[in-house]
Amino acid sequence: GVVRKYNWNIARKVLAPDGVQKEMIVVNEQFPGPTIEANWGDWIEVAVTNQLEDEGTAIHYHGLLQKATPWFDGVPSVQQCPIAPNTTLTYRFRADIYGTSWWHSHYSAQYAGGLLGPMIIYGPNHLNGTHDYDIDLGPVFLTDWYHSEYFDIVKNVMSTSLTTILAAGISQNNLINGKMNFDCNQTNLTCTPNAGISKFKFTPGKKHRLRIINAGAEGQQKFSIDEHNLTVIAHDFVPVQPYTVNMVSLGIGQRVDVVVDAQGEKSEYFMRSHIETDCTNSNQPDALAAIYYGNSTQTALPTSTPQPDTITDCHDAAYPLQSTIPIYQITPPEPDKIHTIEITISQNATGFWLWHMNDVSFRANFNDPVLLLANKGNFTYPQNWNVYNSGTAKNIRVILKNTSAARHPMHLHGHNMHLLAEGTGDWDNSTIINASNPARRDTFMIKNNGYYVIQQYEADNPGVWPFHCHIAWHVSAGLYVNMMERPSDIESMHIPQIMHQTCRDWWAFTNTTI
Ligand code: C2O
Secondary structure, three states, X not given: OOEEEEEEEEEEXXXXXXXXXXXXXXXXXXXXXXXXXXXXXXXXEEEEEEOOOOOOEOEEEOOOOOOOOHHHOOOEOOOEOOEOOOOEEEEXXXXXXXXXXXEEEOOOOHHHHOOEEEEEEEOOOOOOHHHOOOEEEEEEXXXXXXXXXXXXXXHHHOOOOHHHHHHHOOOOEEEEOOEOOOOHHHOOOOEOOOOOOEEEEXXXXXXXXXXXXXXXXXXXXEEEEOOEOEEEEEEOOEXXXXXXXXXXXXXXXXXXXXXXXXXXXXXXXXXXXXXEXXXXXXXXXXXXXXXXXXXXXXXXXXXXXXXXXOOOOOOOOOOOHHHOOEOOOOOOOOOOEEEEEEEXXXXXXXXXXXXXXXXXXXXXXXXXXXXXXXXXXXXXXXXHHOXXXXXXXXXXXXXXXXXOOOOEEEEEOOOOEEEEEEEEOOOOOOOOOOOOOOOEEOEEEEOOOEEEEEEOOOOOOOEEEEEEEOOHHHHHOOOEEEEEXXXXXXXXXXXXXXXXXXXXXXXXXHHHHO
16 A cells, blocks of 8 residues: 655754744644645554654554554553654554544653644545535644643642642643734743734635644633534544534544535634633633635634634533434444543642542553563553553443543543443443444543443454543643553564664663663
C-alpha cells in the first residue's frame, strides 16, 4: 500500500498564536503541528527527532487501533521509552480506522505546550443521498490556551492547596486552528493586539463538512455557528445516524464531524466555541473564527447572532446514548471479565492532592515500558503502574464509578468502547442502552458522582492500552490505568529492535544527566 511519510523535528520556539508571546514546544516550527493525512489502509511513517535539550518526548496517534503495532501507540512508560534528546524514532503504523482525530505528545503535559496537530483518515463516504456533503473544510482544531509554560502549570496543579490547583488549571484564551485575538490589557507578557482569527469559506447552497476536535488541556467546548444548524455524522472515529442540533459539546479528546448547509443570507458569520471547566469558570473569551460566503472580501467582521446555549448542564453527554446509533452495527456479547474501577481524589502523605483509580495514583516509570517487560515474560509490576491484566478473557467490561465532584473525559487506547450505560449515582447492574448496537467512541465523559459501563467488543488487540482522563492536569496527577490484553500473545510478539534502541538511548541520556 501507499506509505505517507512525515519528518518531524521537535524543538522549543517562541510564538504568539493569540498575540501573547510564549515559549512553546512545536513540530517543524509550526503551531498547530502538521496535519497527518492518509487514506484508510495506508501506512503512515513519522520520523520524530527530539531536538529538545533537556526532556524526552513521545507521540500518540489518538484513536488509531494500532492493531499488530501496539509498540507504536506512543505512550512512554507503557509501550516505549521516551525519545531521548538528539535521537530519532520512526513510528510506522496503519491507518486502520477512518475519520477525524489528532496526534499529540503523550510525555507529561507537553501537548499543552504546543506539541499537537490534526489527523484525518479519509474513508468511504458512508452517507449516500440526503446527508451527503459537497465540500470538506477540514479540521476545526479547538485548543484552550494558556500563557504560561506547560511545566509551570503541571507544578501548580500538583499542589497541597486546592485553590492553587483550581486557579492553575484555568486557561486564558481559546483558539480555533491556532488563532484568536487577546486583550493585551489583561496581561503583563509581551503582547501584540489583533493577532487575527481563522477564516473559512462557505459556497452558497453547498453542504460543508467540518471536523471539530477538542485538543485542549482542560475545558469542555461548546461549539456552534451563528444562525446555522449542525448535522452530526460521526462521534470520534464512529459514523452515526445523522442528527441535527444548534450546538455540540466536546470533552477533551472527543471529535464531532458535522455537515453544515450554506443557506445563510448574510456574507459573514462567526463560528464560536465557549469553554467551560466543570460548567463554571467560563470567563475565558469564546474562540471565534469567521465564515465568509462566496466571494465576499474576507475583511469585514461578522455581525451575526449567536445560537442560544441549549446545553445548560455541561455534564450531560452531547447527545443521549439512547439516540446515538452507530451506522455499522456491532452487538457486544456477555462479558467474561469485569473490572470495577472507582475514581477518587485525596491527599497523599505529604499533603499533595492526587487522583486515584481504586486508591492507586498512577506514576510514570520511563525506564521500563510495561509492553517490553511483558514481551520478555515479566508480568509483576509495582502497584502504582496500575496494570489491569485481563488474562485470557475475550470480552472485557469496565464498570467505572466517579465519586469526585469533577467530570472526566475518559479515553481508552486501542479500541472504540461500547458505551453500555451511564448516569448519576450507581449503575443498577442490569440496564444496557441499545444492547444490540450500543453507542461507541474512544473518549466518553463520566458524570460527577456518576458511573458508566463500557465494554470492548472482543479482546482482538493484544497490547497494553492506557485508559485515562484526558484532562492534561488530571492525568499528570495520576488519573490513569493500563489495560493489559491477551498477555500470552504479547509474549510471542516480535517487537522491532528500534524500541530497544530507543530505551538504550534514553537510559544513556538519564545516566549522563543524573
Ligand atoms: Cu489522546 Cu492517551 O491520549
